[in-house]
Amino acid sequence: MSRPVTVGVDGSPEAVAAAGWAAGEAVLRGVNLRIVYADEWQGPTTAQYGGPEARSRWAEELLAEAAGAVRREHPSLEIETRHRSGQPSEILATEASEAGLLILGSRGLGGVRGFLFGSVGMATVSVTERAVVLVRAPGRPDGAVPAGPARDVVVGVDIDQLFAPLLDFAFQEAVLRGDRVLVLHGWSISPVVRDASALVAAEREMGPDIARRLTEALRPWRREFPSAEVVERSPIGGPARLLLHAADNADLVVVGRRVRKGTLGAHIGSVTHALIHHCPAPIAVIAHD
Structure with missing residues (x-):
């Protein structure tokens, strides 16, 4: 059942x-x-x-x-x-x-x-x-898929620690809704050299390799969900800020929470915490190891 x-x-x-x-x-x-x-x-x-x-x-x-x-x-x-x-x-x-x-x-x-x-x-x-x-509230209370251009199921990932439950859920939801999957990976460089020229240089020199790694990481999900339209983005920037910006066109934002056993209260991570407090779209929190 x-x-x-x-x-x-x-x-x-x-x-x-x-x-x-x-x-x-x-x-x-x-x-x-x-x-x-x-x-x-x-x-x-x-x-x-x-x-x-x-x-x-x-x-x-x-x-x-x-x-x-x-x-x-x-x-x-x-x-x-x-x-x-x-x-x-x-x-x-x-x-x-x-x-x-x-x-x-x-x-x-x-x-x-x-x-x-x-x-x-x-x-x-x-x-x-x-x-x-x-x-x-208010949102779209009936959960209906809107007419017109495709909206997104947005999922934030870390290509150095890719968690399958996160992407499984995001792709399944996108297929159900007829939405695109927007996969975001935000990255940064050392604060010591984080001026405008260094950021431009880093994005030019490191950006293509990071984009390639993201594409490689997503191949299993593209094969499993061939009908899903997938958009990949890997800009420089904080993950929470990037996800909040992408939420403007989202039916759903998917974030992760590490499963941690402890007695000191909630352990949900800083990015997920920020999305819970500020995201206008529905947020799916997915537990993972």
């Missing part, structure tokens, strides 16, 4: 957008949608709704409302709802282990302040080894 697409909801506009995006993803994948509400969610508090019975009733109404909104857009989609009590990050991590994909909402604050991506979401991303997609 195929794993469902799972989305966490809490009644916020971001969760509504996430549910819509998740429904579109489930349709693209041909799988069921599971909508989950976890008590103690860091969002509209359930404490104001009284005791356990009142809270439970409110949660069931919330789930029914979310499922109803999705059914109006996707009447043939199979939808399951779940209300679970406990620590939300633990619940969502458990749900993710049963899912093909977990979708969460991210709260956009605008400008340089970026996202307020709360402790629940950060904890969930840091502990699950399934792909997690973060969706902000």
Whole structure:
């Protein structure tokens, strides 16, 4: 049986957008949608709704409302709802282990302040080894593929440490959506010699070899996904800045997170952290060794 697409909801506009995006993803994948509400969610508090019975009733109404909104857009989609009590990050991590994909909402604050991506979401991303997609409102809530020129599934890679799960996910999503795959590799030179003339010289002298290495690294994915249109870019520049710029034409930005066992909190990496806080497009965080 195929794993469902799972989305966490809490009644916020971001969760509504996430549910819509998740429904579109489930349709693209041909799988069921599971909508989950976890008590103690860091969002509209359930404490104001009284005791356990009142809270439970409110949660069931919330789930029914979310499922109803999705059914109006996707009447043939199979939808399951779940209300679970406990620590939300633990619940969502458990749900993710049963899912093909977990979708969460991210709260956009605008400008340089970026996202307020709360402790629940950060904890969930840091502990699950399934792909997690973060969706902000308003976006395109139905997850539809837009008409007109192709958009991109953007993926950031390091050609010195190429991780297959990242590219597998990006290429699969692009094929599902009819999008291009835009593969970005940013690189730099020593800060000691990083003036304008040195950058120009470095790009002229080193750029062609780096571009060749990127092309060689992508050959297995080009063979496996022959229908995918692939664009390769390897400019000088910080990976986070390059990915954020590319996100303007993206349906999805795909970034990685190393799986690290530890007790000192989330380990998601500086590039992924920057994208979570500032990227306007949905972001897929892929765990890898």
